[in-house]
Amino acid sequence: MDTAVDSVAANAKAVFDSRTAGDVASLVFDSLVDANDGPEAHRLSFENAQLTVEVDVSISDDRVQIDAELQPSESAKAVLHRYEVDLSLVARVVGNRFSFGNVSHGLVRLSFENDTGDQAIYTDWFRI
16 A cells, blocks of 8 residues: 555656746646546636636547637647657647647646747646
8 A cells, every 4th residue: 555655646746846937827627526527528727817728628538639718818829748758739729729639648737828938827737
C-alpha cells in the first residue's frame, strides 16, 4: 500500500513542479465530480481574472475530442500540452472557439497566447 501512495505522491509533486511561467486559469467545475457525468462526455471550466475557458471532452475507446470556448476571445492560439512530452498541439482560436481532435489519453493542460506571444494563460493540468 505504501508503494502506491508513494507513487501517487511522487507523481503529484512532479506535476506541481512542472509549472510554467504565466497566469493560471484554475479548474472551477468538473462535471465528472460536480454533476456526476460519465467520462465519455463531460465538461470542465477554468477561470482566472482575465479568462474563462469552457471545455467539452468527448472520449471514445482510444481517442479524445476537445471542443472549447474562450471568454473573452482575445487569444489568437490555443496550445495543448501533454505532460512529460515535448510535442504540443496548436489550434487557432476562431471567434471564441477551438478544437483538438483525435488526441490520445493522458495528462494535459491548455495555454492561450495572443498574436504577439507576450501573454500566456495556462489551465490547471487535467486528465483526458
